Amino acid sequence: MDDLILRTVARVLVPLVQLCGLAIIAYGHVSPGGGFAGGTVLAAGFVLYALAFGQEALDRRLPERTARTAESLGAAWFAVLGLVGLAAGRNYLANVLPPGSPGRLLSGGIIALVTAGVGLKVAATMVTLFRRLMGGEGGERP
């Protein structure tokens, strides 16, 4: 699709949408939101970009290989983070970092780190689902 209005609006909107997604992920432990919601918003930015500029443009900005790496990295990060609890002599996925002062960005122990991993994972999942269901042949083969 090649539409001037869509492209102009998307050029302004995509950074704002993605910034909003990142903010929702980063403040997941302070305010409503979190990895799942923020990751979806972040992916919606990529989807809007692909709809406005075409899948080839998305493939250049975010190659499928990168999305797949982010996918695995997000899940693995979560699982490995759980081992930190074991290493500290507590349960798997125990919150070993100090809670900090509630309401600040640096609080909640490992919750922010877990949320970041989940957000990365969900965003990559959404983009991959979109790309595959759109029948994108542009994705590189593994």
Add this chain to the structure above:
Amino acid sequence: MILVLIGVALLGVAVELPPFGERAVPSWNEVARHYLDRSLNETGASSVVAGIITDYRGFDTLGEVTVLFTAVTALLVVLEGRSRP
């Protein structure tokens, strides 16, 4: 016909659901009170929901992430297989 029967049964159950905000239900027990009273001090997260899903029930969320991973893997298997001869 079967769908209508299932729908009528579900509607009959829905009538029996407790009203929103009702306290005399089995799910309002010491667990919910524990979360509301202590999650701020125990996890340091001012969002109680975040404290529950990533701290108290972190293992459950890990399973959820695994579900997403499996879904994408299955999708890639199906669609990659179709595009090849």
